Amino acid sequence: MPTPTVVLVHGAFADASSFARVVPELLADGLAVVAPAVPNRSLAGDAAYIASVVRQIDGPVVLVGHSYGGAVITVAGAEDNVKALVYLAGYALEEGESLGELQGRFPDSDLATALVTTSFPVEGGEDGTDVSVDVARFPAIFAHDVDPDLAKVLAVSQRPLAAAAFAEPASAAAWKTKPSWGVVSTADHTINPEVERFGYGRAGMKQVELDSSHLVMLSQPRAVADVIREAVRSVGSA
Secondary structure (H helix, E strand, C coil): CCCCEEEEECCCCCCHHHHCCCHHHHHHCCCCEECCCCCCCCHHHHHHHHHHHHHCCCCCEEEEEECHHHHHHHHHCCCCCEEEEEEECCCCCCCCCCHHHHHCCCCCCHHHHCEEEEEECCCCCCCEEEEEECCCCHHHHHCCCCCHHHHHHHHHCCCCEEHHHHHCCCCCCHHHCCCEEEEEECCCCCCCHHHHHHHHHHHCCEEEEECCCCCHHHHCHHHHHHHHHHHHHHHHCC
16 A cells, blocks of 8 residues: 555644644655645635545555544544544544534633633624633643743634534544544643543553643654654554
8 A cells, every 4th residue: 555645634723734743754655745734714624625535645644633623523534535534633523413512521720710812703693702812821831841842832823613513512533443642641731630540441542641731743743753653664564
């Protein structure tokens, strides 16, 4: 089988630059990498967009999702050429389950009291609601082990998530038919690590635990790249 393309799907309150330290690791291996911008407007819409990216890639794909991006790859990973999934501090939803439902099984993280809502225009309808993280609290909650100057930049360049996405059920659960890996960020203050462990365990994934903040790709890029490499090798040996 041809070497797969690695598609990196960022989460809420972040953008594709959150993979800036992992991408060089993968490129150095000679892998093709795509890191698209996720609209962060709705789970169904975001998954449809990522699925469209995947369909236009010639050959197999390893789909990697961070945080909310885990929910996105859970749905988009149903595409035929997706051969493996990697979750990074992410939501591994069951079919028909929402982010709010999975998260509601466990105590809130520090994020719950740091969310800020703003409105955005919706053409032909009522204004929507965006959710982001309080800029002053972002570094401690999202990136406590990332360079402080970088964390400040990330705080003011967040990509908000539409609030409606929290209640939207997943229309598929690709991990049921695709080999999957899950990285637990054990020092995560954004998603309760138990949410990550539960979703991964339910899916029967191979789990890796890293002592990391939510932004595990920036704090431990080599360890994250190693998990992705394992997924890539699994495709090559299939």
